[in-house]
Amino acid sequence: MSDVRDDRQYTETHEWILDNGDGTYTMGIxxxxxxxxxxxxxxxxxxxxxxxxxxxxxxxxxxxKAASGVYAPADLEVVEANEALDDEPELVNSSCYDDGWxxxxxxDGIDGLMDAATYAETLD
Amino acid sequence: xxxxxxxQAHIDAGGKMxxxxxxxxxxxxxxxxxEHHQVRNDVGMFDVSHMTTIDFKGVExxxxxxxxxxxxxxxxxxxxxxxxxxMLNETGGVVDDLIVYYQDDExxxxxxxxxxxxxxxxxxxxxxxGFDVSVEPKLDLAMIAVQGPNAREKVYExxxxxxxxxxxxxxxxxxxLGGLFIARTGYTGEDGFEIMLPEKSAEFxxxxxxxxxxxxxxxxxxxxxxxxxxMSLYGSEMNDEVSPLEAALTWTVxxxxxxxxxxGRDALETLKDKGANNTIVGLVLEGKGVIRDHQxxxxxxxxxxxxxGTFSPTMGKAIALAxxxxxxEGLCExxxxxxxxxxxxxxxxxxxxxxxLV
Numbered sequence: 360m361s362d363v364r365d366d367r368q369y370t371e372t373h374e375w376i377l378d379n380g381d382g383t384y385t386m387g388i389x390x391x392x393x394x395x396x397x398x399x400x401x402x403x404x405x406x407x408x409x410x411x412x413x414x415x416x417x418x419x420x421x422x423x424k425a426a427s428g429v430y431a432p433a434d435l436e437v438v439e440a441n442e443a444l445d446d447e448p449e450l451v452n453s454s455c456y457d458d459g460w461x462x463x464x465x466x467d468g469i470d471g472l473m474d475a476a477t478y479a480e481t482l483d
Numbered sequence: 484x485x486x487x488x489x490x491q492a493h494i495d496a497g498g499k500m501x502x503x504x505x506x507x508x509x510x511x512x513x514x515x516x517x518e519h520h521q522v523r524n525d526v527g528m529f530d531v532s533h534m535t536t537i538d539f540k541g542v543e544x545x546x547x548x549x550x551x552x553x554x555x556x557x558x559x560x561x562x563x564x565x566x567x568x569x570m571l572n573e574t575g576g577v578v579d580d581l582i583v584y585y586q587d588d589e590x591x592x593x594x595x596x597x598x599x600x601x602x603x604x605x606x607x608x609x610x611x612x613g614f615d616v617s618v619e620p621k622l623d624l625a626m627i628a629v630q631g632p633n634a635r636e637k638v639y640e641x642x643x644x645x646x647x648x649x650x651x652x653x654x655x656x657x658x659x660l661g662g663l664f665i666a667r668t669g670y671t672g673e674d675g676f677e678i679m680l681p682e683k684s685a686e687f688x689x690x691x692x693x694x695x696x697x698x699x700x701x702x703x704x705x706x707x708x709x710x711x712x713x714m715s716l717y718g719s720e721m722n723d724e725v726s727p728l729e730a731a732l733t734w735t736v737x738x739x740x741x742x743x744x745x746x747g748r749d750a751l752e753t754l755k756d757k758g759a760n761n762t763i764v765g766l767v768l769e770g771k772g773v774i775r776d777h778q779x780x781x782x783x784x785x786x787x788x789x790x791x792g793t794f795s796p797t798m799g800k801a802i803a804l805a806x807x808x809x810x811x812e813g814l815c816e817x818x819x820x821x822x823x824x825x826x827x828x829x830x831x832x833x834x835x836x837x838x839x840l841v
Contacts (some may be wrong), residue, residue, distance in 0.1 A: 397703070398516045400794040401771050401801075415747075420818065421773045423515050423703060423794055426820065452514075 360483055361391040361450065364456050368469075369478035372430050375456065376472060382388065383438055384469070387460040388420060391482050396422035404440035404462060411435055411464075418461050420451060435464040437443040438447065487626045488682040492689050497697050504598035506533040508702055514702035519796040522671055522708055523837050527630035527700035528692055534698045536679055537607070538590070545588045548585035550745050551610050552583065554725060555737040557583035557765035563657040565668055568735050570606070571747025575726035575754055577651045579603050580735075582668060584657050592664070594626075594679075596717050606802060610746060618700050629697060630708075634675035635667075643693040643721035649676070661833035670705065672712025672835045691708040702737040710793050710802065714833025719776065719791045720763050720804055727805070728754055731831075755801060758786035761787065761806050766815065767841060768801035770824055778803075782811035782828065789817065797834045804831065 367377040374394035377403060390407045393399070397470070403419040411417040416428035417437075428446050450459035473481070484507040493500065499511030509530070511518055515587045534595040539548060547558045554568030564585045569577045572681030584592040597602045604620055611618050629638050639646035648660045649667070654674070657666035664679040680688060693699070706716070716723060721730040728736070728751060736751060737743075766789070768774055781787075787807030795802040807815070807828070816823040829841040 397511065398514055400516075400775055403772070421798075423707065423773075423792075426773060426775065449516075455641075 361389065361394065361480070362456070363389065363475045363479045366474045368474060370430070370432055370472060371481070374429055374432065376411075376432055376469060376482035379463070383463050384435075384467055385460050385463050386429075386432070387455055389478070390455050392427075393452050393455045393459075396420065396427055397424045398422055399451040402424075402444040402448045402451065402461065405437045406443065407437055407439060409437040411437070420448075420461075429461060433466045435466040437462055437464050439463040447476075466470040485528055485533070488685040489530040489532060489627075489689055491688055492603070493530065493699070495838045498701065499636060500704075503533065503702060506532060506597060506792060509699070510823070511701035511703045512699050515701065515707070516705035518698065518700035521698050522533065522631045522673055522700060523797055524632070525696050526629065526633040526637050526675075526768050527704070528697045528698055529628040529630070529702070529705050530625075531628050531677070532625040532682070532685065534626055535595050535597065535600040535603070536621040536626070537593045537595065537604070538619040539593065539616055539719065540590050540619065541792045542589055543613070543615040544591055546589055547611060547614040547616040548583060549743050550614075551607065551749065552581070553736045553745055553751070555740060556583060556585065556591065558712075558737070559583070561656075562586055563652075565655045565657060565666060565797070569721070569727050569732060570603075571726070571745070571751070573721060573747060573750060575747045575750030577717070577721040577722040577725060577727060577730070577771075578606050580721065580732075582666075585668065598719060599793065612749065623682050624679050625682045626672075627645045627689060627692070629668055629678070629692060630669045630671040630673045630675035632674060634697075635672065637692065637695050637697050638665075638676050638678070641697065641806045644673045647735060670712075670714055671708035672714070672832060673708070674836070679792075687810070698811055701724065705794050707796060710791050710804065711795050711797055711834035712769065713804070713833060715804075716731045716762070716791055719818070725806075726751060726754055726759070727794070728759040729763075730817065758809075760808060761832075762809050763790065763804050764807055764811060764816065764825040765828055765829040765833060765841065766803040766805050767779070767798070767833070768817070768824065768826045769814075772801055772815060772819055772824060774803040774826070780807055781818075781823070782807050782815040783813060784808040787811070795833060798839055802833050
């Protein structure tokens with residue numbers, strides 16, 4: 360079964376968002392999403408300072424099977440992208456909630472996210 | 484969905500099952516990339532029981548196959564010898580690609596694709612009218628492909644008696660042992676065997692192979708392996724509307740014997756005189772990303788499209804087969820997710836017997 364972490368929130372498109380408490384958020388894809396996509400071979404990331412509007416596709420994760428867009432959960436500005444994924448995209452598979460995070464961003468707030476329990480129910 | 488006799492073995496091994504043309508088959512058993520490397524570096528096995536075996540028997544079996552397929556079975560002179568070919572429709576399009584194995588002039592075996600089985604059998608039966616030949620689909624046969632540099636050794640270890648019968652078998656030849664039909668063929672660019680066997684023996688044989696260390700591999704790895712090996716996939720590189728001359732499969736068409744009027748020959752000769760516009764080439768992406776099926780390709784000679792795109796685990800780069808205008812060379816551009824990216828045009832195969840060739 361898919362691992363869902365209680366300390367963060369989720370989108371309908373299977374991204375997780377962790378509130379860092381300082382106006383920044385960390386974002387990645389859920390265990391369910393990485394399992395569905397299979398072996399990751401390339402992650403296209405934005406760079407620091409890039410801005411995205413809510414629902415923009417602002418990252419792409421590509422597995423052997425398919426390319427999948429990662430969508431901005433709110434209007435945001437990227438503060439850091441996980442450069443380790445350039446050489447080791449497989450971190451998204453092996454550690455989707457920790458070392459395989461995608462981006463950190465600033466935002467005024469995010470609406471409409473699901474808590475872990477609600478997200479877990481959508482996976483049933 | 485249809486299941487092969489190894490369905491339960493796949494579930495037990497943690498296979499991630501997907502719908503593959505109506506068959507519930509394993510895509511992978513965890514990591515497609517690990518399974519890919521497993522075959523390139525050591526040995527892996529695939530359940531390909533969804534493919535269909537057809538036996539042709541009768542005094543006109545040879546004459547019939549010389550009409551049915553574009554390659555000439557007259558090339559087959561020794562028992563067990565295999566030949567790759569396409570069977571064509573009247574317009575020269577490919578009905579299916581296949582391998583035919585020779586027993587004697589009145590006895591041949593053919594292996595066709597899973598997804599095209601119904602269409603193929605109907606087509607073959609129609610073509611067989613008026614020939615003294617029986618067309619016998621062997622739907623009760625399972626098929627296990629054991630592939631990799633250590634494949635043959637592992638098969639000898641797992642199945643007693645095979646080495647005696649197959650130890651001297653050359654590539655593209657086959658032999659029988661009891662109920663087993665063992666061919667030194669494959670779809671990975673590595674050495675190995677494809678073993679046809681009664682479905683009731685399939686699970687036992689699969690387990691024997693696992694016991695000597697042969698790892699199950701899914702259809703995902705099978706596709707990246709065949710693509711690295713530059714091998715065509717029916718429905719991608721060719722189909723009912725694409726002729727072998729446009730799919731870099733001219734080598735599988737034999738026009739030598741003027742009197743052999745196989746189905747589609749007239750159309751091929753017309754196309755040959757006129758000159759085919761397109762061919763299949765290999766592409767290697769220069770930058771990062773993954774090439775996907777159907778992406779647009781722009782070459783020095785015009786536009787084409789990706790027929791099979793993937794990430795090559797062996798090369799660590801994205802590769803593809805693409806249908807492009809003849810004479811395309813050098814660098815080309817691929818339209819990838821609304822961007823144009825640069826790729827190098829190469830001659831497949833990309834990888835054979837563990838070595839990168841491009």
